[in-house]
Amino acid sequence: MIVTTEMNGRNRRQALVVSSLVAWAAGLVVWLAPALWLLLGLIPFSYWWVRRRYLRRVTVMQQPFPDEWERVLRTHVAFFVALNDAEKTRFRHLVQIFLDEVQITGIRTEVDETIRVLVAASAAIPIFGFHDWEYHRLREVLIYPDAFDDAYQSHGGSDEHILGMVGLHHLSGVMILSKPALLAGFAHQAGSQNVGVHEFAHLVEQEANE
Known part of the structure; x- marks a missing residue:
């Protein structure tokens, strides 16, 4: 917020x-x-x-917005590019606050600044129209190297088809995203779903119904 x-x-x-x-x-x-x-x-x-x-x-x-973060937003996030100057400033603030408060952890994969900013952008887009929304329970986003199964495992098995999920039970407060799916969602590929935005929208709906 x-x-x-x-x-x-x-x-x-x-x-x-x-x-x-x-x-x-x-x-x-x-x-x-x-x-x-x-x-x-x-x-x-x-x-x-x-x-x-x-x-x-x-x-x-009040901190300066890093040039690398700006480059990621302008290169990959069409939603951000379409905003006017005042809205862009607000979006940057949402990204800054999210990255300050939510840990992003790679599981057997590297998490660079592009991944971190795309996760934050995924979180900002669904709540951009709400000026007082909080992700109250989210404390960490796990980035997996590929799709995973119902047991949150990712070892290349044929039953690993999940690209994103809001954690349950012992993983409450955690979101899991497939790294390739996150990147594909912002690559403007025909037919590709933006998994990051979808999962955060699902989290908004989940918290709103509680």
Whole structure:
């Protein structure tokens, strides 16, 4: 989620309310039991706790967008190319925040900047029309060297036909994508489905129905 000036101000007010309530409660406890004066340290901590994600995202959004990431978007992501300048800036911010907060791990395959940016673009496209959407549960995306089976195995077997999947049970919070399928989805090949965008759209639908 991009942090706008309005959202940042609202979060700041929420943090002030929470820290004020903590200050009142801590002050009362210390008045009754002066030996517990260390509880006063909860006041600034509570303010920081409410603000922490917004502060980090603002910092991330202020970082220069890497030239290599820009090249990947302009070369491979037609959705990005079609946006106007203001929308392109917003898309870049979504990519920056996603790559800061979600780990992308290669399983027996290399993950370079092209793969990382295409995963982030896949995540940004389905939520671009929603200004406050969060992938609440997603913490990691695994990149497999090829298709895989229902047991998340990829060894070249004939039953390995899955190109992307949102993990279940012990893999909750994890998405798995086939590297060749991810690249093909952004290669503008006739008849090829964009597996990355499809899986993130599925995740949006899944979280919306919970």
